[in-house]
Amino acid sequence: MQQQLRQALLDGALGLSTGLAYKNAFEASIAETQALGIVLDECGGIYTTHLRTEFDGILNAIDEAANLGKTAHIPVIISHLKCAGAGNWGRAQEVLEHLEVIEKDQMLGCDCYPYSASSSTLDLGQVTTDFDIVITWSTPHPHMSGKKLTQIAEEWQMSLLDAAQQLQPAGAIYYNMDESDMQRVLKHPLSMVGSDGLPNDPRPHPRLWGSFARVLGHFSRDLGLFPLHEAIYKMTGLSAQRYGIVKRGRILEGYHADLVLFNPHTILDIASFTDPIQCAQGIEYVWVNGKCAFKNQQSTHAQSGIFLKRINDIRTTFQNNTEIKL
Secondary structure: HHHHHHHHOOOOOOOEEEOOHHHHHHOOOOOHHHHHHHHHHHHHOOOOOEOOOOOOOOOOOOOHHHHHHHHHOOOEEEEOOOOHHHHHHHHHHHHHHHHHHHHOOOEEEEEEOOOOOOOOOEHHHHHOOOOEEEEEEEOOHHHHHOHHHHHHHHHHOOOOHHHHHHHEEEEEEEEEOOOHHHHHHHHOOEEOOOOOOOOOOOOOHHHHHHHHHHHHHHHHHOOOOOOOHHHHHHHHHHHHHHHHHOOOOOEEEEEEEEOEEEEEOOOOOOOOOOOOOOOEEOOEEEEEEOEEEEEEEEEOOOOOOOOOOOOOOOOHHOOOOOOOOO
């Protein structure tokens, strides 16, 4: 595994991403991930991670990720930071203060998507009555897409867990976060804006189509959670600096022309949980590498995107917070 990672990094990969919360990776030991951290240190890559848990043990999971970064002297990004589960609601301040202490001594950041519901495969370990679970797809029962798990269990006259087992393999949306917690994380200087979409879901999470417009319209303009320039920086310049993406993320002479023309007065996410596949309003044009990729609310099929290789040691550009660097 070390050799495979080393080769990928030599070929231009930005770093390593782990999904330790998922069943197929949960059994990976700390020693195993730390061994991969050694390779990241050698090659100057970054470590991003879906924490081993986002529920009660979240602080320990953060410490595990941070310790890997500190031991290997590499930057760490926590993917989609959240306080999941009803028992965790209201803990965002505690979690963020914990990150602030760690960040004083090492390179650390996180991303956050602007919704208080998550989406993944249907996990039997998350089946509960504490919050709503909506099925997005099911291979044996595709007609159940869009229904609550409680409704399905009632129709089938069985327990929630039995119904979830009957639906497998399946996907689900979990309404497992507190809105105020999510906003605290989204606003925090350590966080970038993320989307985390699953494009092949027949009924995907609306974040796939609405995340960035939702931040610009709903959270920045309408709620005043942060000024527009900060919202933009959280999804452009900061991301580029953290991932070592050269000559992108800012509008400067000599930089690649990755541009979005939008109306700040009208931009808004339209995608919803009931009708998620909808373009945001207020976005007029998108250019990728100088070629128009989106106009008139549809793709131009320009196909001007390219694979972005890591060129430098990411530690040379990494920035922890959203203080804008001019």
